[in-house]
Amino acid sequence: MSWEESVVDDPLLTIKDLTVDFESFDGIHKVIDGVSLSVGRGEVVAIAGETGCGKSVTMKAILRLLATADINGEMIYDGQDLQAMSDREFSMLKGREMSMIFQDPMSSLNPVFTIGEQLTDTAQFGGRGTTGVLEYLKRKYTGNGREEARQRAIDMLREVQMPDPEDVMESYPTQLSGGMCQRVLIAQALLNEPTMLIADEPGTALDVTIHDQILTLLKRLIEERDLSLLMITHNLGVAREISDRVYIMYGGRIVETAPTEDIFAEPKHPYTQGLIASIPRLTGGEMAKGIDGSVPEYLNPPNGCRYHPRCPYAYERCRSERPPMVEQGATTAVECVLYDQPSDTAREIPTIERTRQAMDGHPEAPQPTMESETDD
Amino acid sequence: MQYWQYIVRRLLGVLVSLVGLSIIIFAVSRILPGNPARMALGPLATDEQVEAFAADMGIDQPVWMQYIQYMQGLLTGDLGMSLETRNQVLDDIIRHLPATIELITVAISFTIVLGIGLGILAAQHKDGHIDNATRMLAFATVSIPGFFLGILFQLIFGWFLGIMPITGRISREFRDEVTRETGFMLIDTLLSGSLAAHFDAWMHILLPALALSAAGIGQIMRITRSTMIDVQRKDYIEAERGFGLPNWLVVYKYTLKNAFVPVLTILGLLYASLLGNAFLIELVFNWPGLAEYGVNAVLSNDFNAVVGVVMTIGIAFVTVNFVVDLLLGRVDPRIQLERSGLT
Structure with a gap:
């Protein structure tokens, strides 16, 4: 790789060459294939990509929530090597230093316990290592630790603007609306004052107005608490609204990274251009067309660049070699051979206008040039 | 509502x-x-x-x-006179019922403790040695009839090893020591203040109760295992792990309570089959319970007694299912909320 991932000076979280493989009866699924990324202190970073591109798997790999996967690569959090940590050491970190907001608010709360029970347990025992049974019973039933934890939970609910927090504490998840469940989950993630938050598409399962409220709330909390946020989204609009920097992910690889403004002003990777060209516009008549095809399968991924079967600019080299990450400035890089070609064979550099032409089927649009379609 | x-x-x-x-x-x-x-x-x-x-x-x-x-x-409450014993049927039932209730209670306790315990163990070691061993055990217990298992136990523990009594509720030497207070031998022996007799009563009840509970243990074990594994894949369990809660808390509190719902339903149904199977087990172990009385009543066309026995079993079955329904509401608030229209 010609480009070293070190876009921030003093990163809180650095991931280098992360690979996640799942073994099934059919063979090995290489779901994450060499992902590198970093999150600075107080920085809001978004990972954007289609459903199924490996965003959630990346997050879960960081938090050790994938029991059956084969995970390799380097993960450094605040100078500590996460891979080298024992489960016990990691359990002191998870939930306390790094916490996660889960994707589906309705299914991420336990249906048979009250919100109060779940929040108070998290406040009292989350991220505190392996508390034993006796210690649990002691702290739950004697002393005033339980009462304090409960109070902390109520305060936190108030902070996420939950109406009637005391009533909510006595409720079961089925009695709450989706937006309220989402607020509970955010409160639960923040209960133990984490430094870093990992958010998996918060609010996407909710309707648009609630989604917007949740994002506004999240933005406020990030500022007030000086949180670092790594956020997954399939919605570029969300990334634009909330993040400082964006990683575009495709087929288990990072294909482009740039500061948020730059990526919207001047997207470089054909895939990023396709994504941006797919955003419906309020002006300009026709509905935007999407990118043809779907994310690759992971059992037999395409050779070379995983995007080449869908790319209008693709040519022989795209199929024969994995493209390098090409530096395009201090904090910008793109994984595409078109930005790394010898000057004598210069091919067309993708632009969003040309990509849009290709998606619209314009007669002069770029066409893939392949000698044969036989992939081995 | x-x-x-x-x-x-x-x-x-x-x-x-x-x-x-x-x-x-x-x-x-x-x-x-x-x-x-x-x-x-x-x-x-x-x-x-x-x-x-x-x-x-x-x-x-x-x-x-x-x-x-x-x-x-x-x-x-007047069930008439038994044609066979010439006693009031109600009195006869009251005299025979405690032995059966005692047997079933011990059997269902075995089912709950062993079935749920081994089920959790199997789920925690999915596809490991423990899981395979419990699977074999479940196959065996579900497919062997209880009365046959009872005879097998009598042969092994009573005859070949000679360490367990094979019939009755208590040994002859304690019979006079124990005064009948409640009709429950395990309680009466304690009330009589004889620990030796109490131990003896346990030795007597162990084999029939095990034979009676075997099939249920197998079923409950499998149900517990599969629901535990099922629940462990849920989003909320992943979320609880993500919030850094200790593993045992996630397993034994947050997963187990969810897994209880189907287990409890099956337990209610099992109770009915225990009552039926108890008839055979009581005959095999010469257990002086309702079976002995009921079988004699059927054979001698003593219909007042037959009605009494069947009615007793019916009441027990309906009551147990009512209790299970109420318990389900306690375990899973969704059931209660749904039925009372509060959602």
């Missing part, structure tokens, strides 16, 4: 089932072949004696009159 209204409604449902049951039992008991008065008095009695006895018992009346008398009796 409030929760108490829901309970009242369920109670009414219980009453309806019991009335239906009483009608069926009445019909069945009158269909039994043979003249009950003749069977009760034996072949030497004269026809006049038989007729007098029949009139005395009310069985010469038309069927609908008999039904009215029968229902009056049921409502006042």
Whole structure:
């Protein structure tokens, strides 16, 4: 790789060459294939990509929530090597230093316990290592630790603007609306004052107005608490609204990274251009067309660049070699051979206008040039 | 609808089932072949004696009159006289019932403790040695009939090893020491202050209870295992792990309570089959419970006793299912909320 991932000076979280493989009866699924990324202190970073591109798997790999996967690569959090940590050491970190907001608010709360029970347990025992049974019973039933934890939970609910927090504490998840469940989950993630938050598409399962409220709330909390946020989204609009920097992910690889403004002003990777060209516009008549095809399968991924079967600019080299990450400035890089070609064979550099032409089927649009379609 | 209204409604449902049951039992008991008065008095009695006895018992009346008398009796707790023992049927049942309840209670405790315990263990070591071993055990216990297992236990522990008593509730030497207070041997021995007798009672109940509970243990084990594995894949369990809660708390509190819902339902159903199987086990182990009494009643056409025994079992079954329903509401608030319309 010609480009070293070190876009921030003093990163809180650095991931280098992360690979996640799942073994099934059919063979090995290489779901994450060499992902590198970093999150600075107080920085809001978004990972954007289609459903199924490996965003959630990346997050879960960081938090050790994938029991059956084969995970390799380097993960450094605040100078500590996460891979080298024992489960016990990691359990002191998870939930306390790094916490996660889960994707589906309705299914991420336990249906048979009250919100109060779940929040108070998290406040009292989350991220505190392996508390034993006796210690649990002691702290739950004697002393005033339980009462304090409960109070902390109520305060936190108030902070996420939950109406009637005391009533909510006595409720079961089925009695709450989706937006309220989402607020509970955010409160639960923040209960133990984490430094870093990992958010998996918060609010996407909710309707648009609630989604917007949740994002506004999240933005406020990030500022007030000086949180670092790594956020997954399939919605570029969300990334634009909330993040400082964006990683575009495709087929288990990072294909482009740039500061948020730059990526919207001047997207470089054909895939990023396709994504941006797919955003419906309020002006300009026709509905935007999407990118043809779907994310690759992971059992037999395409050779070379995983995007080449869908790319209008693709040519022989795209199929024969994995493209390098090409530096395009201090904090910008793109994984595409078109930005790394010898000057004598210069091919067309993708632009969003040309990509849009290709998606619209314009007669002069770029066409893939392949000698044969036989992939081995 | 409030929760108490829901309970009242369920109670009414219980009453309806019991009335239906009483009608069926009445019909069945009158269909039994043979003249009950003749069977009760034996072949030497004269026809006049038989007729007098029949009139005395009310069985010469038309069927609908008999039904009215029968229902009056049921409502006042008067089940009539046993043709065989010449005691009030209710008294007979009260004397025999504790032995059966004791046996079933111990058996269902084994089922709960061993079934759920081994099920959790198997789920935690999915596809490991423990899981495979419990799977074999489940196959064995579910496919071998309880009474056969009972005979096997008697042969192994009573005959070859000679370490366990094979029949009865207590050994002869303790019989005089134990005064009957409640009819429950495990309690009576303690009330009599004899630890040795108490231990002896346990030795007697262990084999029949194990034989009786075996099939249930297998079932509960498998259900617990599969629901535990199922629940462990849920989003909320992943979220709880993500919030850094200790592993045992996630497993034994947050997963287990969710897994209880199907387990509890199966337990309620199991109770019914335990009552049925208890008849065979009681015969094999010569356990002086309701089975002995009931089987004799059926064989001798003693229909008052038959009605009493079947009615008792029916009441027990309906009651247990009512309790299970209430418990389900406690375990899973969604059931309670849904039924009481509070969601």
